[in-house]
Amino acid sequence: MTGLVFFISAFAFCGASTASPDQMLPVTPQMLKQLAALKPELNFGPDAKTYYTGVPDPVDRLAGDKAFSQLIDVLVSDLPKHPAKSFVLGQFKMALSKFSSVETEDRERAVSYCEKIMDVLGIANSDGVLNRWLYGPVLGRMVKAKQ
Numbered sequence: 001m002t003g004l005v006f007f008i009s010a011f012a013f014c015g016a017s018t019a020s021p022d023q024m025l026p027v028t029p030q031m032l033k034q035l036a037a038l039k040p041e042l043n044f045g046p047d048a049k050t051y052y053t054g055v056p057d058p059v060d061r062l063a064g065d066k067a068f069s070q071l072i073d074v075l076v077s078d079l080p081k082h083p084a085k086s087f088v089l090g091q092f093k094m095a096l097s098k099f100s101s102v103e104t105e106d107r108e109r110a111v112s113y114c115e116k117i118m119d120v121l122g123i124a125n126s127d128g129v130l131n132r133w134l135y136g137p138v139l140g141r142m143v144k145a146k147q
Helices: 002-015 029-041 058-078 087-096 106-123 129-135
Strands: none
Touching: 029 058, 029 106, 058 087, 058 106, 087 106, 087 129, 106 129
16 A cells, blocks of 8 residues: 555656746856755765754665765756756656655755755746655645745
8 A cells, every 4th residue: 555655646746747837047157066066065964063864774875865966967967958947847856756765854855955956046946846745746735835
């Protein structure tokens, strides 16, 4: 039964489409440098400053670190060719689908990393993509988007 619930949640998350018109992004070399500079920060190890204990399973931690490292690499290399919010959100979906931790603190950290990327790119909201991933397909639609 749990597998079926996971499949339905994953399908709803990955299959969800955005209703808003696409936002074209003015990609600059400075923006790409800022993205690249984020790469070392986007990891799931312990952080004494925030009291975050990190993803406990080393395999899951490595998978999360790799997913976000690859996310930054793809955005830096491909965003100039696809300068659209929809491209970025699609990349978020792929990175988050590789993140296996079920712990709320770890999932919130993953969402905060996506929000850091959005801030660099001038994207105001994720059109519900991050909420649906964090809270599931039903509750994710009920949570008010970050303003």
